[in-house]
Amino acid sequence: MSRMTPLxxxxxxxxxxxxxxxxxxxxxxxxxxxxLTMQRVPAFAKAVVQMNRAVFAPDGLVDPGLKRLVAHMxxxxxxxxxxxxxxxxxxxRHGIDEQKMEAIYEYRTSPxxxxxxxxxxxxxxxxxxxxxxxxxxxxxxxxxxxxxEEIVEILGVVCxxxxxxxxxxxxxxxxxxxxxxxxxxxxGDKGWEIGKxxx
Numbered sequence: 001m002s003r004m005t006p007l008x009x010x011x012x013x014x015x016x017x018x019x020x021x022x023x024x025x026x027x028x029x030x031x032x033x034x035x036l037t038m039q040r041v042p043a044f045a046k047a048v049v050q051m052n053r054a055v056f057a058p059d060g061l062v063d064p065g066l067k068r069l070v071a072h073m074x075x076x077x078x079x080x081x082x083x084x085x086x087x088x089x090x091x092x093r094h095g096i097d098e099q100k101m102e103a104i105y106e107y108r109t110s111p112x113x114x115x116x117x118x119x120x121x122x123x124x125x126x127x128x129x130x131x132x133x134x135x136x137x138x139x140x141x142x143x144x145x146x147x148x149e150e151i152v153e154i155l156g157v158v159c160x161x162x163x164x165x166x167x168x169x170x171x172x173x174x175x176x177x178x179x180x181x182x183x184x185x186x187x188g189d190k191g192w193e194i195g196k197x198x199x
Contacts, residue, residue, distance in 0.1 A: 001198060002174045006036030014042035020049050027056070028090055034082070034164060034173050048163060055153070055160045062146075062153045065095035066117060072104060073121045074128030074158040078165035081195040085179035086164075088186050101186050116145035120154055127158045128165075174199035 009031055012018040017039060024031045038045040056067060068091035075083035091101055100112045107113040107121050123142045126133035142151060167173070175197040183192045 001172060001196070002033075003170075003172045004037050006033040006174070007039055009036065009039075012039050012042075014039070014046075017042045017046055017049075020046060023049065023053070027093075028086075029093070029178060030176055032086065032173075033176060034168050034171070037171055037173060038167070051160055051163070055156045060153050061150045062120075063095070065091055066120065067153070067157050068094055069096060069101075069104060069107075069117070070120055070124040070154055070157045071161045073124040074161045075165055076105075077125050077128030078130075078162070078169070080161075080165040080169050081183075081193060082168035082173050082175055082179075082197045083161055083164050084187065084192055085175055085183035085194075085197075087161075088183045088192075089179050092182065092186075098186055102190075104187075105190055119145055123154060124158050127155060128162065168197070172196040 009018060009021055012021065021031050021035055021039070024035065035045055035049070038048060056064060058064070060067070062070075068087050072084060072087035072091060075087060088101055092098060100110075103110040103112050104121075107118050113121070119138075119141050123134065123138060126135070126138055142154075146154065175194060180194060
């Protein structure tokens with residue numbers, strides 16, 4: 001059960017933020033309830049949106065679909081069902097086909113994932129864990145496939161979802177209809193469940 005009711009976008013106390021939140025309708029198809037809760041403190045919500053735009057900038061070096069898979073694995077490490085559902089939607093909206101999304105937890109052995117993708121997902125899982133699991137050996141493996149700029153982008157995704165994972169699990173943010181349907185269809189047989197994220 002949600003601990004704080006998301007405000008309707010029409011009730012946003014800041015007209016600039018209201019326009020900014022509509023950015024998510026274009027990229028995700030809806031405004032996440034996490035941001036509709038955060039908007040109570042507009043400066044905080046604006047900062048989170050600004051970081052999100054930087055992390056997912058269209059001119060980034062790392063494939064936008066892979067970034068969503070990185071976010072998914074970081075959220076898996078954190079145990080956030082809300083963000084696992086959201087990233088299943090955003091990954092499939094950004095070029096990851098459903099078969100690959102369904103195979104996300106077999107990325108080390110699935111032929112659908114390249115060596116570069118697999119090590120990026122290993123890194124996301126380790127970086128999203130508490131305590132942090134990134135070793136020198138893992139970083140060296142990552143650096144064999146990714147440039148320093150690309151590694152910054154990959155870790156930026158993990159850090160962005162660190163904010164969202166903590167926020168959504170602490171607030172028990174209610175999931176929207178599309179992520180519930182997508183995660184249920186693609187990940188339901190792999191242990192995904194709505195958990196506390198009901199309206």
